[in-house]
Amino acid sequence: MCLIPYIITYIKSIITLMQALIKKCIQLAILKGIMFKRPTKKQLLVRRIITLVVMVIAVLVIVTGTILFILGYRLDGDKGRLEQNALVQFDSVPNGANVTIDGKAVSARTPLKQSVIAGAHNFTVTRDQYQPWNKSLTTKAGTLSWLDYIRLVPKKLETESVAKYTTVFGEKASPDSKWLMVQEKADTAAFQLVDLRAQQIKTSEVTIPAALITEAATASVAHTYTMESWDENGRYLLVKHIYADKSEYIVVDTQDVATSINVSRSLGINLTDVEFSGTSGNILYGLSDGTVRKLDLSNATISRALVSNVTSFNVYKENIVTYVGTGVENPAWQVAGVYRDGDENAHVLRTIKTAGTPVSIDATRYYNDDFVAIAEGTKVTILKGNYPASNSTDVSSLKTYAEFSAAGNVDTLTFSNEGNFLVAQSGLAFVGYEIEYMRFTNAMVTTSETQAHTLNWLDDAYLYAVYDGHLSIREFDGANVHVIMPMEPGFDATLSQNGRYLYGIAKSGDTYQLQRVRMILE
Numbered sequence: 001m002c003l004i005p006y007i008i009t010y011i012k013s014i015i016t017l018m019q020a021l022i023k024k025c026i027q028l029a030i031l032k033g034i035m036f037k038r039p040t041k042k043q044l045l046v047r048r049i050i051t052l053v054v055m056v057i058a059v060l061v062i063v064t065g066t067i068l069f070i071l072g073y074r075l076d077g078d079k080g081r082l083e084q085n086a087l088v089q090f091d092s093v094p095n096g097a098n099v100t101i102d103g104k105a106v107s108a109r110t111p112l113k114q115s116v117i118a119g120a121h122n123f124t125v126t127r128d129q130y131q132p133w134n135k136s137l138t139t140k141a142g143t144l145s146w147l148d149y150i151r152l153v154p155k156k157l158e159t160e161s162v163a164k165y166t167t168v169f170g171e172k173a174s175p176d177s178k179w180l181m182v183q184e185k186a187d188t189a190a191f192q193l194v195d196l197r198a199q200q201i202k203t204s205e206v207t208i209p210a211a212l213i214t215e216a217a218t219a220s221v222a223h224t225y226t227m228e229s230w231d232e233n234g235r236y237l238l239v240k241h242i243y244a245d246k247s248e249y250i251v252v253d254t255q256d257v258a259t260s261i262n263v264s265r266s267l268g269i270n271l272t273d274v275e276f277s278g279t280s281g282n283i284l285y286g287l288s289d290g291t292v293r294k295l296d297l298s299n300a301t302i303s304r305a306l307v308s309n310v311t312s313f314n315v316y317k318e319n320i321v322t323y324v325g326t327g328v329e330n331p332a333w334q335v336a337g338v339y340r341d342g343d344e345n346a347h348v349l350r351t352i353k354t355a356g357t358p359v360s361i362d363a364t365r366y367y368n369d370d371f372v373a374i375a376e377g378t379k380v381t382i383l384k385g386n387y388p389a390s391n392s393t394d395v396s397s398l399k400t401y402a403e404f405s406a407a408g409n410v411d412t413l414t415f416s417n418e419g420n421f422l423v424a425q426s427g428l429a430f431v432g433y434e435i436e437y438m439r440f441t442n443a444m445v446t447t448s449e450t451q452a453h454t455l456n457w458l459d460d461a462y463l464y465a466v467y468d469g470h471l472s473i474r475e476f477d478g479a480n481v482h483v484i485m486p487m488e489p490g491f492d493a494t495l496s497q498n499g500r501y502l503y504g505i506a507k508s509g510d511t512y513q514l515q516r517v518r519m520i521l522e
Contacts, residue, residue, distance in 0.1 A: 085115045085116060085117055085118060085141065086115070086116055086117075086118050086139035086140060086141055086142065086143050086144075086145065087113055087114070087115055087116075087143070087144045087145070088101075088113070088114050088115075088116055088123070088139065088144075088145045088147060089111075089112075089113050089144060089145070089146050089147065089148050090110050090111060090112050090113070090114065090123075090125065090147050090148065090150070091110050091111040091147075091148035091149075091150065092110040092111075092125055092127070092133070092150035092151070092152055093150070093151050093152065093499055093520065094127065094130075094152065094520050094521075095109070095110045095111055096109050096110060096127065097109060097110045097125045097126060097127040097130075097133075097150075097152060098125070098126050098127065099112065099114065099123070099124070099125055100123070100124040100125075100126070101114065101116060101121055101122070101123055101124075102121055102122055103122075110125065110150070111148070116139055118139055118140055118141035119138060119139065120136065120137075120138045121136070121137055121138070121139060122134070122135075122136050123135045123136075123137060123147065125150050125152070127152055129154060129155055129156070129521055130152040130153060130154055130155060130521075131152065131153050131154070131155050131482065133150050133151075133152060133480055134479070134480065135147065135479055135480075143437075145437070146436075149459075149460060149461035149462075149475075151459070151461075151462055151473075151499075151519075153473075153482045153484075153519065154518065154519065154521055157484060157485065157517050157518075158517065158518065159485045159486070159506075159515050159516075159517055160515060160516055160517070160518075161508075161513045161514070161515045162201050162503075162513075162514050162515065162516055163182075163192075163194065163201070163203060163513065163514040164511055164512070164513045164514075165182065165184050165192075165511065165512045165513070165514075166184065166510075166511060166512075167184050167185060167512065168182060168183070168184055168488075168491070168505055168512040169183045169184060169185055169186040170182075170183040170186075170226065170227050170491075171183065171227075171491045171492055171505050172227045172229070172230060172237070172492055173230075173492040173493070173494035173503070174230045174234030174494075175230055175231075175232050175233075175234055176232075176233060176234040176497070177196065177234075177494055177495055177496060177497045178195070178196055178197050178234050178497060179193060179194065179195060179196060179230075179234050179254070180193075180194040180196060180492075180494065180503065180514070181193055181194070181206070181227060181230075181237055181254070182194060182505075182514065183225065183227055186224050186225065186226075187222065187223050187224060187225070188225070189207060189208040189210075189213060189216075189223070189225050189239075189241075190205060190206070190207045190208075191205070191206045191207070191227075191237075191252075192204075192205060192206075193205070193206045193254055194514065196494070196496050196497070196501075196503065197496075197497060199500075206252065206254055206257055207257065208225075208239065208250060208252060208257070208260060209257065209258065209260065212250055212260055212261070212262040212265075213241060213243075213250075213262075214241070214243060214246075214248055214262075214265065215243055215244065221243050221244050222243070222244075223241065223242070223243050224241070224242040224243075225239055225240070225241055225242075226239065226240045226242070227239055228240050228249075228274070229275070229276060230276075231276040231278075231279055231280075231281055232276070232278070232279050233279040235253065235254060235255055235279075235281060236251050236252065236253055236254070236276065236281035237251075237252040237254055238250075238251055238252075238274060238276065238284075239251075239252055247264075247271075247272075248262060248263070248264035248265060248271075249262075249263040249264050249271055249274045249286075250262050250263065251263055251281055251284075251297065253281065261297050263284065263286070263295065263297065266297060266300055267295060267297075267300060267301075267302055269286065269288050269293075269295075269302060270288055270289070271286045271287065271288050272287050272288065273286065273287040273312070273313065274286045274287070274295075275313070275314060275315040276315065277294070277315055277318045277319070277341075278317075278318035279318075280298075281297075282296065282297040282298040283295070283296055283297070283318070284297070285306075285313070285315050285321060287310060287313060290308060290309055290310055290311070290325070291305045291306075291307070291308050291310065292305075292306045292307040292308075292310050292313055292321060292323065292339070293305060293306060294306060294341070306321070306339055306346065307321065307323055307325070307337070307339050307346040308325070308328075309325040309326045309327075309328065309331075309335075310323045310324070310325040311324055311325050311326065312324050314361075314362065316362075316363045316364065316365075317365075318341070319340060319341035319342070320338060320339075320340055320341075320363050320387075321338065321339040321340075321341075321346075322336075322337075322338050322361045322362060322363045322372070323336070323337055323338075323339065323346070323361070324336050324359050324360065324361060325337075327351060330353075332353075332355055333351055333352065333353050334351070334352040334357065334359050335348045335350065335351050335352070336348075336349055336350040336352070336359055336360075336361040336374050336376075337349050337350075337361075338361075338363060338372060338387060340387050340390075342390065343390040343391075344390050344391045345390075345391070345393075347387070347388050347393075347395050348395070349361075349372060349374060349383065349395055349398065350374050350376065350381075352376050354377075357376055357377045358375070358376075358377060358409045358410065358411075359374070359375065359376055360374075360375045360410055360412070360413040361373065361374050361375070361413070362413050362414055362415050362422075363415070364415035364416075364419035365419055366418070366419035366420055366435050366436070369384050369385065369386070370384070370385060370386055370387055370398070371383065371384055371401070371415070371419065371435060372398060373413055373415065373422055373424075374413075375406070375410035375413045375424060377409050377410070378405050378406045378407070378408060378409055378410065378426070379403065379405055379406075380403065380404055380405070380406060380410060380413065380422075380424050380431070380433075381400060381402075381403050382400070382401045382402040382403070382422065382433070382435075383398040383399065383400060383401060384398065384399060384400075384401035385397045385398040385399050386398070401438075402433070402438055402440075404424075404431060404433065404440050406424050406426040406429070406430075406431050407426045407427075407429035407431075407442070408426035408427055408429065409426060410424045410425065410426055411425050411426060411427065411452070411454070412424075412425045412454055412455070413425075414457065416457055416460050416461065416476065417457065417459075417460050418460045419435065420434065420435050420436060420460070421433065421434060421435065421460075421461060421476040422435065423455060423463065423476055425452070425454065425455050427452040428444055428445045428447065428452050429442070429443070429444050429445075430442075430443055430444075430445075430455060430478070431443070432475070432476040432477035432478060434476075434477075441477035441478060441479075442478075443474075443477060443478025443479075444478070445465065445467060446481075447467040447468055448468055449467055449468060453465050453466055453467060453489055456492070456493075458473055458493065458494075458495060459495065459499075461475055461476055462474065462475055462476070463475070463476060464493045466487050466488065466489040466490075466491075466493075467489075469486055469487070469488075470483050470484070470485065470486055470487060471483070471484045471485055471486075471487035471493050471502075471504050472484065484502060484504075484517055485502075485504060485506070485515065485517050486506045486515075487504040487505060487506050488504075488505050488506060488507050488512070491504065491505040492504075495519070498520070499519060499520055500518060500519060500520045501516040501517065501518060501519060502516060502517050502519050503515070503516045504516075
């Protein structure tokens, strides 16, 4: 936030006050001159000069003190000198929590800002009926540290069953936290759409029209349906249909299933991967024979080849494609790069010449800068800047921002939704990196299991995973771990829109149930 207008206003008010005081002094002086002896012109001039000098010095002292105060400078009584402090911004869900810094309570409650001496500190946030939140952090002079992502977990966690199913093959939570789609059987094109927007959930059935399913009426053909992903707005669901050793992709409109589209059949293209672009449900990117193309369902058109020799890709927002592929010069090499919608060519950011090295890439935008993270084996490099020009092969506009090493080969590499955190997972170990402060933390999942499960983002700062039959959440840096409730691995966990409930799929005996835990108490 810019403080200059406030400083200027403050200075103007001080000057106005000083002028009023001087005017009053002059009036008193004139009155004395009438009652006693009128001063000479020389005496008046000297008085005015002295008054002006005092006024200027007073204004300078006040303004300087104000600016120093705003910048976090405080007088250290023990050292007898002026030192610059750091500022910490606190907020919590729920708010109204108490904050303690190094064992000393802060008078205000969250949300709040507090000035602290630069250095190492222990922060504790507490609220009645909730487990305490703790963080050790080293602050730097003149900086603002954001601890506004604090999620308090109730001390008493009660699990409530809200729906039961005989079997569950798959389950996907929409990105907007409004919906859950539950698939009971793999060979049936029927799904249960769960509305999470109200405290009392509602369920409706969504069935893909038989006309959209190739060989739906052929008795000898086995069918498997897999939910792939939601669009960002949580209306369209991408379903992969496998039949007779073939596959096709169907975009299901969950609000008007009659308008659903068989992408593969409509465009006459064989696809091995498809990703949504934007929120319309009509624009997608697809991978066909190692080539990424843009798909427009509303106009039934396919773009030219955008990126070739691709093995895997992802779409950030609606126009940035990150990909891993093979080199043009040498097919034994791997490349990692980006393509921006509308560019003439894709941009190779890394060429990996060592065979067998696991490679992954992810992109985000934080404030006004583009960030790209690339993992090559155990090494992670973060690039910062702006994407290269459309027809340029020069990628120097993205410069190395940070580098670090993971405990092992990186399995998954993902930015948080807001782009301020990056997590690089290597089995049970992971590294959490803070973009703004260039700070990374090594962490480990504690479990009796040897098989690692993917850490997924629950919100902008918290991760979730299922280990030892229970859902657990933790922060991006591994701090503040909480075991929430029983849950089956392989399914999504999601918060309701208001953050009041946390939902997941659990198995009880021979049946499955959708259950929830209240995270915000009344």
